[in-house]
Amino acid sequence: MSAQFPQGPASGSYFDEASSAEVVNARMGENINPRLREVMTVLVKHLHAAVKEIEPTHEEWLAAIKFLTETGQMCSDWRQEFILLSDVLGVSMLVDAINHRRPSGATPNTILGPFYLSNAPRYENGANICLDGKGEPLLVAGRVLNTDGQPLPNASIEVWQTNDDGFYDVQQKGIQPDFNLRGVFTTDREGKYWFRSVKPRHYPIPADGPVGKLLGSLGRHPNRAAHLHFIVTATGYDPIITHIFAPDCQYLGEDTVFGVKSELIADFKKVDDAQKAQSVGLAAPFWSVDWDFSLAHCKSLQNAE
Amino acid sequence: MSAQFPQGPASGSYFDEASSAEVVNARMGENINPRLREVMTVLVKHLHAAVKEIEPTHEEWLAAIKFLTETGQMCSDWRQEFILLSDVLGVSMLVDAINHRRPSGATPNTILGPFYLSNAPRYENGANICLDGKGEPLLVAGRVLNTDGQPLPNASIEVWQTNDDGFYDVQQKGIQPDFNLRGVFTTDREGKYWFRSVKPRHYPIPADGPVGKLLGSLGRHPNRAAHLHFIVTATGYDPIITHIFAPDCQYLGEDTVFGVKSELIADFKKVDDAQKAQSVGLAAPFWSVDWDFSLAHCKSLQNAE
Secondary structure, three states: OOOOOOOOHHHOOOOOOHHHHHHHHHHHOOOOOHHHHHHHHOOOHHHHHHHHHHHHOOOHHHHHHHHHHHHOOOOOOOOOEHHHHHEEEEOHHHHHHOEEEEEEEOOOOOOOOOOOOOOEEOOOOEEOOOOOOOOEEEEEEOOOOOOOOOEEOOOEEEEEEEOOOOOHHOEEEEEEEOOOOEEEEEEEOOOOOEEEEEEOOOOOEEEEEEEHHHHHOOOOOOOOEEEEEEEEOOOOEEOEEEEEEOOOOHHHHHOOOOOHHHHHEOEEEEOOHHHHHHHHOOOOEEEEEEEEEOEEEEEHHHHHO | OOEEEEOOOOOOHHOOOHHHHHHHHHHOOOOOOHHHHHHHHHHHHHHHHHHHHOOOOOHHHHHHHHHHHHHHHHHOEEEOHHHHHHHHHHHHHHHHHHHOOOOOOOOOOOOOOOOOOOOOOOOOOOOOOOOOOOEEEEEEEEEEEEOOOOOOOOOEEEEEEEOOOOOHHOEOOOEEEEOOOOEEEOOOOOEEEEEEEEEEOEEEEOOOHHHHHHHHHHOOOOOOOOEEEEOOOOOOOOOEEEEEEOOOOOOHHOOOOOOOOOHHEOOOEEEEEEEHHHHHOOOOOOEEEEEEEEEEEOOHHHHHH
């Protein structure tokens, strides 16, 4: 090179295979958001490490580009395929776990899922949230406690679940009654709640897009293990978003979004006793679940103490 | 849990933060494509490691989902935003480097880029590929050699570049003449080629999408350093896709797709000599580049030897 031109950086700062991630990260400006710098530094480091370990061919790289493009183009106001991807790769549960490390004894958190509605009807304890009359009757009863074991009166318990066909009401508009299998309950003076419902069923996540195709290629099914969703809140305590799982579901060990935690598998007892059934307003035989939630004191309040 | 139900897997195989990647990877089926298994195992491992290192908040996770979604939705028949993302994160150059490790002495490869056309006109040596008459005149001349230094007659040299405004012909349909600054040349009996053109200019990659916004947030500009693209092929030799770079470009040290390699920075000599200019059919002053390409024997042929 002739001396008349500026030389640019030392040749070491041009791209090369060995120091590729460092070269890319060194390109960031000085006055950028420090958290963005931190996040991108880690992402680029792991992305380049993965590429170096995989050594993709040009065709494999192009297949990845195509997959990501199709995943983005599958998204609409009613479908979020990148969240599905995050779910089936365990990333959603990992982010949830990182953000909800709880003191020992508190009920673990799980992901919210796409089927929550914020305006579910409020019921008295004992109400039956199953409005379509389909499925095996279920009684759910228990208490909301704090991690010291003290009952919490006036706690709010919000529940939502699939019907006996494995669909949420919002997936079957006009087929299921609106707000079928949803409700908000309040604990009594002893911290107790109870309601009637039906046994939940497993169901597939939407599998007609690129993520469903990926699951197929990986030899995986798209099914979630049967569960009820809950949000439990009480004044002065950290709210919890959680599930309880039916222990006899065939997909319990292979929930496709990795939502199952052993602490959240409930004991569903089958009760074949006409008198007991009549006393709770259900037909015999019915399923019965006793389930207590355990809430930790608000971290922010703890910090203030 | 009551004993009447199957227990699912041992609780250790449910999801937990510590072994998250292993749990996800263990879910793959037995009879799947072994390369897909290898690729996904590495991707999930690094993805989970990155999430654990970053510890994203829910809002940061959602911002990543939104970015990926918008990147997919920016793609069209005329725009590939995920390739742009791969380019600006250095992934495209890394994949290229991994797939084109060459014997010492061979001209390094670079990425093809989105502006190549396969049907450029074929010219005699000496032709001027600049059809719009704009810019500083340039003479490019040199030889195609093998890595032993032997000249290769009848080698094909395909060139394409921006015009003086920093645009390719395909970006300015109706403004630039079709096939402006593109051509295919053939080396003579001494392995020599030469053609006339104009000095290339730096130009921005498309920056009106999510990738452009990301570059802005990272304090990076969208500019590529000024260059000419080449594809050089000769019977019995590995084809090369490469660039040569102008040494005085202000973006030489910060090419936004990391295409610059020190071995590909050419010596652009300014020649202010009316007689020499006349002898090559250009106006004085003109720029002159001597550039030899060095091709390695076909790997497949070497293996056969």
